[in-house]
Amino acid sequence: MEVEITLGGVARPGTARKNKTGTWKVYMPVVDHKKCILCMRCLHNCPEPCITSVDDKIEIDLDYCKGCGICSSVCPVDAIDMVYEEK
Amino acid sequence: MKKVVEGSVAIAHAVKTIRPDVIAAYPITPQTHIVERLSEYIADGELKSEYVRADSEFSAISILVGASATGARTFTSTSSQGLALMHEVLFNASGMRLPIVMVVANRALSAPLNIWNDQQDSISQRDSGWIQLYAEDIQEAHDLTLQAYKISEDIEVRLPSMVCMDGFILTHAYEPVDLFEDEEVQKFLPPYDPKVYLTTEDPLTFGALATPEYYTEFRYVMQQAMERAKKKIRKVFTEFKEMFNRGEESLISLYKMEDADIAIITLGSLTSTVREAVDRLRDKGIKAGVVKIISYRPFPEEEIRKSLDKVNSFIVFEKDISLGHEGAVFTDVKSVVYHMKDRPSAFGFAVGLGGRDVRESTIEKLIVECIEGRKKEGFYFGDVKRVKEILK
Known part of the structure; x- marks a missing residue:
């Protein structure tokens, strides 16, 4: 495989979008929407931030979620499970 | 000017x-x-x-x-x-x-x-x-x-x-x-x-x-x-x-190496002192020469190997030591001769540490000790007093 690299690791703005940091995770968050009370604690605590609320439903962007598990641990109703990700 | x-x-x-x-x-x-x-x-x-x-x-x-x-x-x-x-x-x-x-x-x-x-x-x-x-x-x-x-x-x-x-x-x-x-x-x-x-x-x-x-x-x-x-x-x-109209064309500079049996390798201002010592030894019939390293990184691997092609032994004089092993330059030079068929004997000395004056006579004495077999191959402090360390 050939890779192209710049002299001195120079990068243009916005390249972080192309770098899918979601590949780093070992465990991925899975939301049980029946249990979810839409308190938004996970959304506010996500350090990335990968969690959004769309049409009264929590959505997690797994392309950038690093699997830290903070969302799961702050959830008051245990609606988020951290599941081993098969790659 | x-x-x-x-x-x-x-x-x-x-x-x-x-x-x-x-x-x-x-x-x-x-x-x-x-x-x-x-x-x-x-x-x-x-x-x-x-x-x-x-x-x-x-x-x-x-x-x-x-x-x-x-x-x-x-x-x-x-x-x-x-x-x-x-x-x-x-x-x-x-x-x-x-x-x-x-x-x-x-x-x-x-x-x-x-x-x-x-x-x-x-x-x-x-x-x-x-x-x-x-x-x-x-x-x-x-x-x-x-x-x-x-x-x-x-x-x-x-x-x-x-x-x-x-x-x-x-x-x-x-x-x-x-x-x-x-x-x-x-x-x-x-x-x-x-x-x-x-x-x-x-x-x-x-x-x-x-x-x-x-x-x-x-x-x-x-x-x-x-x-x-x-x-x-x-x-x-x-x-x-x-x-x-001055300077070198190579990463190293050679002095009297054409017919040398022993190469003295060094770098920096020490080279002038070493050259004088080599002249004195030449007067006594000892065929010594000097290899001065100008570029230490990148390391002149090919040049040094070529310059050591015909010598029986080499001695490195350097003003540093990688504590726990030996002089860094000595290690590098030895790595260069590793693949040589008849590799020369290797001696290394740390001299002139912390501003200690390095005399021609000291260099000359150490070279003679190596030639006469009074030193085994290896690395030494070239000019060190007898020390009694107080461990208490």
């Missing part, structure tokens, strides 16, 4: 003719007259560089990393603890492929507190990705400063350079030096014109994150740049010799 000048002043003069855009330096101990004189040139209007007085050597080199990324030609100078304080940023400068040039006045590292000359400071930075050139005398230090810019700024190389000159022995000594004229330098050194540089209109990240998928490749290309630097150094040295 030949003038008798102090070593530091000769470097300041060379830098003045090179006209760096930005000079950043920590002005207090450990520092030399190099940046002191440069600040005077600027105050007197003789040099138009931006001069930044930094609050530490760490800041000084960090300022140059930023300045160099904008496409500016940069210069700094430091010594001993100051260079040690720069350690972290040295790797950033080389990794970002910024052609900063720094003159290091080689001095010992504390503790115990010692301000005198040895080469532990720059040798300790050998893995930082900087080109390291060692000067034997003031003229060579003055000349290498200009050559370093041409080598570092070349797109095939783009690595920073350290020009290492022995503290006090060269920085504070007075010698006749053929000083550069402005026009000569402008003719020899093309302007630094990088295609990629930082501006406020076009923001860039230098040295961006490289994950395990890419980091190895960045280190690999730096190693290749070091290999290309060998060629470039030879080319720049040759161009310099054609234009200025």
Whole structure:
């Protein structure tokens, strides 16, 4: 495989979008929407931030979620499970 | 223009003719007259560089990393603890492929507190990705400063350079030096014109994150740049010799090696002393020669191997020690002879540590001890008193 690299690791703005940091995770968050009370604690605590609320439903962007598990641990109703990700 | 000048002043003069855009330096101990004189040139209007007085050597080199990324030609100078304080940023400068040039006045590292000359400071930075050139005398230090810019700024190389000159022995000594004229330098050194540089209109990240998928490749290309630097150094040295009629064409310099049975390998101002000792031994019928290492990084592997082709043994004299093993230069030279069929016997000595005077007689005595078989192959402190360490 050939890779192209710049002299001195120079990068243009916005390249972080192309770098899918979601590949780093070992465990991925899975939301049980029946249990979810839409308190938004996970959304506010996500350090990335990968969690959004769309049409009264929590959505997690797994392309950038690093699997830290903070969302799961702050959830008051245990609606988020951290599941081993098969790659 | 030949003038008798102090070593530091000769470097300041060379830098003045090179006209760096930005000079950043920590002005207090450990520092030399190099940046002191440069600040005077600027105050007197003789040099138009931006001069930044930094609050530490760490800041000084960090300022140059930023300045160099904008496409500016940069210069700094430091010594001993100051260079040690720069350690972290040295790797950033080389990794970002910024052609900063720094003159290091080689001095010992504390503790115990010692301000005198040895080469532990720059040798300790050998893995930082900087080109390291060692000067034997003031003229060579003055000349290498200009050559370093041409080598570092070349797109095939783009690595920073350290020009290492022995503290006090060269920085504070007075010698006749053929000083550069402005026009000569402008003719020899093309302007630094990088295609990629930082501006406020076009923001860039230098040295961006490289994950395990890419980091190895960045280190690999730096190693290749070091290999290309060998060629470039030879080319720049040759161009310099054609234009200025002095200097070397190789990464090493040989003295009386044509018929030598024993090679004495060294670097920096120690070379002159070693050469005198070799002359004395020649008078006594001992066929010794000198291999002076000018470029320590990249290491002149091919040249050294070729120069040791016919000798029975070699002795390295160096002003540093990798504690827990041996002299760093000795290790490197031994690695070069590993693949030789009839490899020569290897002896190494640490001498002149912390400013201890190295006499011709000491060098001569140690060489004779090796030749006469009074020393086994290996590494030694060349000039050490009997010590009783009080362990309580």
